[in-house]
Structure formats: C-alpha cells, structure tokens
C-alpha cells in the first residue's frame with residue numbers, strides 16, 4: 001500500500017482525532033477501555049505510517065523568543081529549493097539601491113521537496129492561524145491555538161531519521177550561517193506599536209561615522225576603542241568569571257557633542273546591528289521583555305535621552321516612604337507615560353535594569369547597552385551606579401585638539417594661520433563639535449567645482465592640480481573665517497550677563 005505524504009499526514013491526524021475523541025468519552029464508559037483505546041490509536045498510526053515529521057515554529061514554546069531555526073529554514077529553502085515551488089512571494093529590500101533585485105521567497109501553504117543524500121524531504125510553510133474565525137480547533141498543544149505562529153513542517157521517511165537529525169538539519173543551519181555572513185547588512189531596528197503590541201521594524205544601517213572622524217580627546221578615544229576590542233574578543237573571559245557577555249555604556253554630554261555619532265562609530269567598529277528602543281512606546285515590562293528577547297546577538301541596544309523620557313518615579317524621594325510601607329523596600333519604579341497620556345505604562349526601572357544586568361541579561365550574548373543623556377545629574381542613581389553601566393563616557397564641548405581633527409576631516413588641512421585664534425576662542429566659549437562641524441561643511445558650489453577639477457585631474461595637467469589646491473585653500477579660508485565669526489559672536493554672548 002503506497003500512500004502519499006499528505007494522505008499519511010491526513011490519516012495520522014484522523015487517527016489522533018479518533019484517539020482524542022475516545023479520551024473524551026463520557027464517564028460511564030469503563031475507565032480502562034477508554035485508556036486502552038486512546039493509547040492504541042497513536043500506536044496503530046505510528047506502526048503503519050512510515051513517515052515522521054518535525055515542526056519548526058516561528059516562536060519558541062513560550063512565545064517569547066523568535067526561533068532562529070525558523071529563520072535558518074527560510075533562508076535555506078529560499079536558496080536551495082525554490083525551483084519546484086509554484087507560489088512565491090517577492091520582496092524588495094529597503095536598500096534596493098545596493099540590491100536592486102527583488103528577493104523571491106516561498107509563499108505560505110506552499111510545499112517544496114528537497115533531495116538530500118538520496119532522501120526526500122518535504123517542506124511546507126503553514127500560515128499563522130487567524131484569530132476569531134469562529135471555528136472550533138481541536139489541538140493537543142497547550143495554550144491559545146488560535147494564535148499559533150507560522151511554522152514549517154518537515155516530513156521524511158522514518159528510516160532517514162538519523163540522517164535528518166545528525167546531518168540534514170545541522171547542514172540547514174550551517175548554510176544559513178554562511179549566507180548571513182556573506183550577505184551581512186547592518187540593520188537599525190526601532191520599536192513600533194501595532195494593534196497595541198510592540199514590534200521591531202528595521203532598515204538597513206550604514207552609519208557614516210568612524211572613530212577616526214570623532215572629534216574628542218585622543219587618549220579617551222583610544223581607551224574606548226581598547227575597551228570595545230577587549231569586549232569583542234572577551235567571550236572566554238566573561239564565561240570564565242561567570243559574567244554575561246554584555247557591556248553597558250552611559251554616554252553623556254550636551255546636545256551636539258557626538259553621542260549619536262559615537263553609537264554609529266561603535267556599530268561600524270564592531271559590525272553590530274543597532275536596536276533603538278523607544279521606551280515611550282512600550283506598554284509594560286512583559287512587552288519590554290519580548291522586545292529584548294527578540295533582539296539578536298552582536299547588537300547594540302540604545303535608549304537615547306533617557307532623562308527626557310517622561311518618567312515619573314513612583315518611588316522618588318517623596319513616594320519612597322509609601323513604597324517602603326507597602327513592602328517594596330524602596331525599589332524604584334519608572335512609570336513611562338504613553339504619548340496619549342490616557343494609559344499608564346508599567347515599564348519599571350527595575351524591569352529595565354533586569355535586562356541590563358539582572359537575570360534576563362544572561363539571555364543572549366555579545367550585547368552592548370548604550371544609554372544617552374544630556375543631563376547625567378537627573379538620572380536615578382540606580383541607573384548610573386558603577387557596575388551597572390560599565391563605562392561612563394563624557395562627550396564635551398569642542399576644544400582645540402578636537403577642532404584640529406574636524407579641520408582634518410572636513411577641510412583636509414592640519415594647519416592654517418587662523419588656527420591660533422580659533423583655538424583661543426574655543427577655550428573661551430562652549431561651542432559644540434556639531435556647531436564647528438556645521439561651519440566647516442562644504443557647500444554645494446564648492447563640491448561641484450572640486451568634483452569637476454578632480455575629474456579633470458585624470459588628464460594630469462599641472463594646471464588642474466594647481467587649481468584644485470587653490471580652490472581647496474580658498475574654501476578652507478572661507479570656512480575658517482565663518483567659524484571665527486561664529487566664535488566671536490559666541491564669546492560676546494558668553495560674556496554678556498543675562499538681562500533681569
């Protein structure tokens with residue numbers, strides 16, 4: 001008797017359903033009879049059915065964490081078995097400029113066959129079960145079956161069981177790893193709310209910032225780079241001392257001193273993805289947990305302007321007493337007001353800290369947490385204490401050394417007759433690197449003129465090269481003259497006492 005895979009799966013389900021019905025027989029049927037019949041059905045089914053199956057769900061049993069095996073299978077099937085598929089889906093990636101071809105993937109309810117080492121593997125992608133369809137669903141799984149996530153089902157002959165477990169599935173994972181290493185595109189994730197639930201959305205991320213462009217104290221920069229390098233290579237050191245492989249940085253300093261730029265430089269240096277977490281869109285601690293668990297390894301999780309989030313410390317100074325009375329032992333709770341102000345979120349500071357250095361921080365590895373603030377003094381000490389944030393990095397106003405770095409980056413010069421005066425004024429005013437950089441920015445006219453000259457220079461005429469030097473010098477003179485004006489104005493404002 002030769003039955004197709006689908007028929008066997010159908011037969012199996014029928015037998016299992018039969019077993020379930022028997023197991024739900026009324027009380028008056030003899031207990032022993034019910035037990036025998038309900039346990040017999042699966043045995044009969046497995047005796048006759050030569051096929052076995054493995055289900056790979058998009059989320060783990062607890063629905064907390066994305067199942068990476070699901071991603072591995074998606075990638076593997078897309079790269080290996082699409083030829084036999086009739087229902088496909090096309091997606092154009094966000095970075096379609098770099099990758100102009102649509103990505104073709106398998107559609108839901110499509111079956112494909114993979115031949116591996118003489119064994120046939122049947123794969124099918126089942127859609128997420130729709131909610132509230134008004135139908136009765138009988139399931140052997142605990143939990144809300146209406147909410148069953150998407151899943152792949154692999155069916156194979158039972159004589160290939162060892163091949164599937166020992167060789168085939170590991171190969172699916174290896175191939176997935178190779179492909180993501182090859183096509184790696186750094187990604188920036190941000191959280192958003194749909195139907196009241198938070199999710200991550202992503203865009204390709206190619207921050208232009210590099211550490212050598214960052215205008216800041218040289219020794220401090222070297223220290224940060226060494227710190228990041230030893231973190232990246234520190235897997236064994238962390239496990240030796242029983243520490244989760246993660247690190248927390250607090251970047252603080254006035255607006256425009258390069259905090260966001262530094263995050264971009266960190267992502268470039270480490271080749272990590274960035275998760276930009278907007279706490280005001282997170283409903284409560286359990287949503288925060290889901291978002292954290294959906295982040296991948298080798299990533300930087302950023303909470304920007306943590307002081308500016310509308311937080312209300314329910315156990316701040318005045319409420320601490322009340323909290324102690326209700327048995328909280330003074331634990332801090334940050335309550336984040338949602339933007340519509342009608343609903344109070346229950347994201348607590350202790351919930352947040354649980355991911356930074358509590359139990360949950362051990363889930364996943366190679367993660368960096370970065371908090372940024374313009375007002376370090378306003379932060380709750382629970383957040384800033386040493387050990388919690390491994391490193392506090394202050395980004396500050398632009399002084400002469402930082403200015404020279406910016407002049408090199410923007411104007412390609414290392415000296416100029418105006419440097420001394422600019423240096424003096426920078427010491428006397430609090431000018432941000434952002435303001436200095438703005439004054440050194442090339443303008444459209446200058447760009448096109450230099451581009452034209454650069455094109456012509458291929459002809460290697462000495463005149464063109466001289467012209468290029470002349471135009472660059474003229475632009476440097478103009479930019480530095482503009483910067484001097486700005487600094488002189490700033491000095492006047494700085495020196496003028498505020499009016500009563």
Ligand SMILES: Nc1ncnc2c1ncn2[C@@H]1O[C@H](COP(=O)(O)OP(=O)(O)OP(=O)(O)O)[C@@H](O)[C@H]1O
Pocket residue numbers: 213214215216253254255256257258259260261262374433434435437
């Ligand atoms: N230290 C720096 N080195 C080089 N460029 C800088 C530096 N600081 C600022 N800039 C320039 O200024 C722009 C704005 O800086 P950035 O957004 O990084 O500042 P920030 O400290 O994050 O500001 P905010 O607190 O307002 O978010 C950057 O795009 C960059 O061009």
